[in-house]
Amino acid sequence: DVKVTQSSRYLVKRTGEKVFLECVQDMDHENMFWYRQDPGLGLRLIYFSYDVKMKEKGDIPEGYSVSREKKERFSLILESASTNQTSMYLCASRSAAGELFFGEGSRLTVL
């Protein structure tokens, strides 16, 4: 089975802190994604990557950056966390058949 692992399930950070959210997949998928999920808004795409060192902005990239140094790892970075970035963050990788496989999510609270 495909496994997508997000390093932290729950994080509490203070405004202005730098936050790293790590995601690793074990199925050699080329495409990886970061979404945020908020009640009533569904899933919104922050960034995605279709290859190592390649990244593309999604619908809401402001305030975020990403890193894809290795194929299996896709990191989301909040350079200076703000309270409006309190959310559930979901990482996913995509198979050749087009299915997305999601991690368990990282619930971030910014105080």
Next chain:
Amino acid sequence: AQSVAQPEDQVNVAEGNPLTVKCTYSVSGNPYLFWYVQYPNRGLQFLLKYITGDNLVKGSYGFEAEFNKSQTSFHLKKPSALVSDSALYFCAVRDRGSQGNLIFGKGTKLSVKP
């Protein structure tokens, strides 16, 4: 632009009754359609997809979905609901531009009461 709509924020069903979670889409060309389920405090899990072929698609946990091209719908169904089906359900359509990323609906909360 591609889009997907889930017109109901919440669906309430009694255990044992059939359930339907609605989804409509707007795409140019032939759609690739997906359903995902999310249990509380978990990531999304793939349920089923429609790419081509038979309009009735069978998926995990006894769910199925019916593709209706004339009504541009892809409703999720199950003949007999279980309390354990209570979860958040997302419909998605594959964007033909933008690297083929999925566009998700806002989700429908399914509540199955005993």
